[in-house]
Amino acid sequence: MKNVEDKNKIIKNPPLPVKEDVHISTRIPITDLNVYPELIEALPSIEEDFFRTPLTEEERRDVIYLCPRTSAMVYSPPPLNDSALIVVKKIDSMLYGIQVALAQATRPIDYYVH
Template sequence: MDQQYMQIIQDLSEKVNALMAQREHQSTHQEQLMNVQALECDDPHIKTKAPMIEVESYPALIEAIPSMDEDFFRSPLEDEVRKDIIYECPKFISMNYQPPPLNDAAPPNAKKTDATLYSIQQSLAQLTRPLDHYIHEQLRQRRQVDPENDEYIVLVKTMRTMLAGLAS
């Protein structure tokens, strides 16, 4: 019975997230079409927002990233494939891959939610392994790495920061 409720909640959450994403996409698209007000405006109640830039798909981009045309939220990776990707990369000793412990004093419903969140946090932490391994391999091959200006390193650092933000 509790499993059914969890599934219903998860389904509803997915639908709400899809609706919110659709609404945000519509509002940002409308924002792009509006004129951006000049920065010289002296009205403190008016906020200037930069227009959003969108890139249309084109054949070379789709060839480079075939999954881009798929529904991102409806394209789950099989567990075996995901595990292969993660576990072929080593763990790094200084990295803590374990989220904070679960609250044993919480009521049963909260424990289930906490367990789900714990699992998500753990998965996000594991996703850093391929990123960290990439940097390690660059250093191991004695490639000169400029952490501030190397676009690949900046990308890895950005993705790592975003994963940490999601897991927090």
């Protein structure tokens, strides 16, 4: 009997239509991926948090120098302005060193993915 009363209320007082705002978009809900047990058996390290695993300085150096350099990537930076200060040249060489270290550090991820 209560269901009939609820339906009558809905029919008499229909819900107001919600005006869609073009600046609000709905997102799909987040989906969690459950790993197959066979995959965990094959790759036990898949359960570890790969990006938060700290490496010692020696392990990091070993990982970087373990992978061969990419010969297919040809990069020659533009020449520095000769009138630039020595400090600018030092900072540029430091940034280049960081770029090379990052490229070599992420190379194992490329090998793992591809």
